[in-house]
Amino acid sequence: MKKHPLLTPRKASVIDLNTANDLFAEIMQSGIPFGYQQANCHNISHYISMLLASKGYQCAKIWAFAPVVYSTSSSKLISFADKKNISPNGKIDWGYHVAPILQVRIGNKVRKMVIDPGLFPKSPVRYRTWLAKLKTRKLIYLIVDSVWYLFNSSVIPNSQLQPDLNTVQPNVKLPDWFSDKLITDFFKYEEDSLEQHWIEKGLAVNETAMAFYDTEIKPILQSKQQQDLVADYKMLVGNVFNFETIFRDGNWNYEMDNNFQFRHQIIIAKYRQIYFGNLSKWQCKLALLMPL
Incomplete structure (x- = not known):
């Protein structure tokens, strides 16, 4: 090194x-x-x-x-x-x-x-x-x-x-x-x-992802009956590029395609709202730290 x-x-x-x-x-x-x-x-x-x-x-x-x-x-x-x-x-x-x-x-x-x-x-x-x-x-x-x-x-x-x-x-x-x-x-x-709020978006992504993990993934992680759902959720949350594509960018990619987003539209809508709430919170917190 x-x-x-x-x-x-x-x-x-x-x-x-x-x-x-x-x-x-x-x-x-x-x-x-x-x-x-x-x-x-x-x-x-x-x-x-x-x-x-x-x-x-x-x-x-x-x-x-x-x-x-x-x-x-x-x-x-x-x-x-x-x-x-x-x-x-x-x-x-x-x-x-x-x-x-x-x-x-x-x-x-x-x-x-x-x-x-x-x-x-x-x-x-x-x-x-x-x-x-x-x-x-x-x-x-x-x-x-x-x-x-x-x-x-x-x-x-x-x-x-x-x-x-x-x-x-x-x-x-x-x-x-x-x-x-x-x-x-x-x-x-x-x-x-600064103008596009990269820090606030990054912190909101991480906080929202952890909320998703704690509430949606962790309780069913060991459930044999729900491994297909676990696999989908891991693809969404465990891959940050997918998570950012859906929640930060409101977009799609080859994994987060229309079919995937349609299957999970309810939970995506729920956590998109959570993401924007977190984003607003971090924007307020960062504003307090910005030099005058």
Whole structure:
């Protein structure tokens, strides 16, 4: 694994361990939907960074990239068993993962501690413990300022991109060893992402998916008589692209076709209403955290 911290010196707050644990407890009580692990780690991480900033603390972020994201020659994902048994294939697959980092003074050293209740629900953990949990060969990572919301990528490596003097220069100068990688830059939560409420939509998707799982899937998961229904629900909820297609986008795809949506029209209508209620709630909550 390789690293290259891109932290602005002294920008991230340095706090003691008790404060870190107190902030972790507040985050756990904030209503963030950590239970649905299929997607939206970038939205959860950015919301946490804004929540911490509202309390006077600046965090950083750690981004871990699987080979499938940064390389043209590998399809390797971050992959682990889905303990909730909600995914159609029984696995959680990520191309990347991101979480906030706190700089925590322990004794006479400052440790980088990750906040990721989806993986570590009890407390912050050292960033190397977090990386080890991902169990992915040839994983690469960057530690960056929290202002960077998401990354851009290309179909060709950085070294093959032709610089254009008429285009906007990259926001972040990536390390030299990124020359053969497909990740090209990071961007802030502004313009399209801000105007189209990407964070709020991501949090609403995760919260609605967990409500669906708890109410509709979990009670019948072990029922032999209802395995066809379970399979359909897993296809809908366990695959985040399908879930977003139906509830966020109001659209269809080859799995969520007209026949599928007709068969489940009542429950889709029910959870579409729940989704929009959650979206409205997260829009209100995020508005309170936005800088004036």
